[in-house]
Amino acid sequence: MSEWESDKHPGWGSEPESGANRAAGSRRTPAMPPESARDWKLIEKLVMSLQSEQRKSRRWGIFFKLLTFGYLFALLLMIQFPLSGALESAAKGKHTALVEIEGTIAADELASADNIVGSLREAFEAENSVGVILRINSPGGSPVQSGYVYDEIVRLRGEYPEKKVYAVISDIGASGAYYIAAAADEIYADKASLVGSIGVVAGGFGFTGIMDKLGVDRRLYTAGENKAFLDPFSPEEEEEVKFWQDVLETTHSQFIESVRKGRGDRLADDEQLFSGLVWSGEQALELGLIDGLGSSSHVARQVIGQEDLVDYSRRESPFQNIVDQFGVSVGSGIASYLAESRLELR
Structure with missing residues (x-):
């Protein structure tokens, strides 16, 4: 039998095809082209x-x-x-209230009068607070903002006579920061803290020399003879400088008066106290600028008698921190600094 015949024959070299296989084969789809x-x-x-x-x-x-x-x-x-x-x-139970004054004291800073005063009011109004600590680490700033806080501390002390206020200076409590501290019942600092700087300063820039070298003319039009007062692009006028110096002296006198009122006869009789000098904590103790040496914990534990501290300070929002990190406020800060001379206590 031929090979072809053996392949086709069911009994020779191949298995018989079942009915099911035949049925399946009949339903197969035609093969598609590749x-x-x-x-x-x-x-x-x-x-x-x-x-x-x-x-x-x-x-x-x-x-x-x-x-x-x-x-x-x-x-x-x-x-x-x-x-x-x-x-x-x-x-909570009985505790010592804590209010932080950190950084430059200014209306647009975290250490603004609004923030500090709001924190102080909450601290005094808290039923279980037995005393208030102002923890200060600031070089000073605006005399207006410092004055607001000073006056509010005096008012709160009168309204809550049973709650004493203690200013505790850490690294630095100078100028406007010391102005605020002077309103407290007592002031404490570390022996190496920087304390004092009771004075007033205002500064700016004069660009007339550069303008002359560059050949730039200043064209300024005003209504009011003093509207261009202390213009940095114009030569200084003797009368304007004298007037501005009188403003500084008046502000300095207000500063001195507030410190004398707050510290009283604890101040030493030393002419240098109000010269703008800054002192170490150890020197400040001898001069009567502070009442003792110690930290916030020391004052809470040893002076107030209530070791538990509760922080009432206003904090910057996390969103504002993110914005500041991206430098959104840098340009406005530089422009503000160049555009005006800010009066500061130093």
Whole structure:
């Protein structure tokens, strides 16, 4: 028998085809050309890829929505934190209230009169606070802002006579910062702290020499003979300088009067006290500028008699910190500095 016949014969070299196989064979789809098969595979892969991308997009969309929600929720909690912190502290037992004065004292700084005064009021009004500590680490700043805080401390002391106020200077408590400290019942510092600088300073720049070298003319039009007072692009006028010096002397006198009123006869009879010099804590103790040497913890424990400290200080919002880190406020700060001479206690 030929090879062809043996292949086709069911009993020779092959298994008989079952009915099921014959039925399946009859339903087979015709074979597609190789090119069409490749096209269909590419289309299938493309569809699967698109579906996968859509699933990923949905997952990332959900993730970012949750992230945004979480961020807004956290921001809301952080905004409410100072209030909730104050309420929580009011619910605690007896404690010493702490208010921080950190950095330059100015209306647009964290150590502004609004922030400090608000913190002081909460500290005094808290039912369980037995005393208040002003922890100071500041070189000074605006006499107006310092004066606001000084007056408020005097008022609160009168309203809550049972609660004493203690100023504690850490690294530095100079100028406007010492102005504020003088309103306290007692002042403490470290032996190496910098204390004093009871004086007033105002500074600026004069650009007339540079303008002459560059051949630049100053063209200034005013209504009011003193409207261009101390213009940095114009030569100094003797009368204007004298007038400005009188303003500084008047502010200095106000500073001295407040310090004398706050410190009283504890001040030494030394002409250098109000010359603008700064002293170490050890020297300041001898001059009567402070009452003792010690930290905030020491004062709370040994002087007030209540070691537990509760911080009532206003804090900068985390969002503001992020903005400042990106330097949004740098340009406005430089422009403000160049545009005006700021009167400061130093």
